[in-house]
Amino acid sequence: MTSRDAVLAAAAVATGLMAGLFFAFSVAVMPGLAMTGDRTLVEAMQRINAAIQNGWFLLVFAGALLLGAAGAVLCVRDGARTVLPWVVAGTVCYLLVLVVTFAVSIPLNDRLDAAGPPGAMTDPAAVRERFEAAWVRWNLVRTLLCTGALGCLAWALVLSGRAGAAGS
Incomplete structure (x- = not known):
C-alpha cells in the first residue's frame, strides 16, 4: 500500500463515519424525536449538540477534509491523473457538508440553545x-453530500489500486 492509498483510505473512513x-x-x-413532545425534542437536541462537541468528533469532522486534501496533493505528486478527479470530487462534496454545517446547522443549533432550558x-x-x-x-442534504463524498473516495481507492497493480 502506498502512502497515497493509506491517506485515501483514512479519508474514506473518516468520511464514512461522518456519512x-x-x-x-x-x-x-430525528424520526424518533419527531414522535416525542416539544420539550423532549428540544431538550434532547440541546444535549446532543453539547455532547457532540468533543475531541473525537472534531478529529473525524475536520480530519475527513484534511485527509481528502492531502490525498489530492499526493495524487498530484504521484501523477495519479485518473485518481485525482475522484479525490477532488469527494473532497469538494465534503467541503460542501462543512459549508452547510457552518451556514445552517450550527446557527439552528445555536438558536435552539439560546431558547434556554426547555422547562423554562x-x-x-x-x-x-x-x-x-x-x-x-x-441534515438530509449533508447525508447525501457526505455519502457522495464517500462514494467518490471509494472509487478513487479502487482506481488507485488498479493503477498500483498495473505498475507492479
Missing part, C-alpha cells in the same frame, strides 16, 4: 417549529 452519523440522524434519531420555555412548540423541519431538511 454514517448524518444518516443515523436522518433515519433514526413558555412556548416550546414555537422553538421546535423554528428548528426541526429546517434542521432535518439540511
Whole structure:
C-alpha cells in the first residue's frame, strides 16, 4: 500500500463515519424525536449538540477534509491523473457538508440553545417549529453530500489500486 492509498483510505473512513452519523440522524434519531413532545425534542437536541462537541468528533469532522486534501496533493505528486478527479470530487462534496454545517446547522443549533432550558420555555412548540423541519431538511442534504463524498473516495481507492497493480 502506498502512502497515497493509506491517506485515501483514512479519508474514506473518516468520511464514512461522518456519512454514517448524518444518516443515523436522518433515519433514526430525528424520526424518533419527531414522535416525542416539544420539550423532549428540544431538550434532547440541546444535549446532543453539547455532547457532540468533543475531541473525537472534531478529529473525524475536520480530519475527513484534511485527509481528502492531502490525498489530492499526493495524487498530484504521484501523477495519479485518473485518481485525482475522484479525490477532488469527494473532497469538494465534503467541503460542501462543512459549508452547510457552518451556514445552517450550527446557527439552528445555536438558536435552539439560546431558547434556554426547555422547562423554562413558555412556548416550546414555537422553538421546535423554528428548528426541526429546517434542521432535518439540511441534515438530509449533508447525508447525501457526505455519502457522495464517500462514494467518490471509494472509487478513487479502487482506481488507485488498479493503477498500483498495473505498475507492479
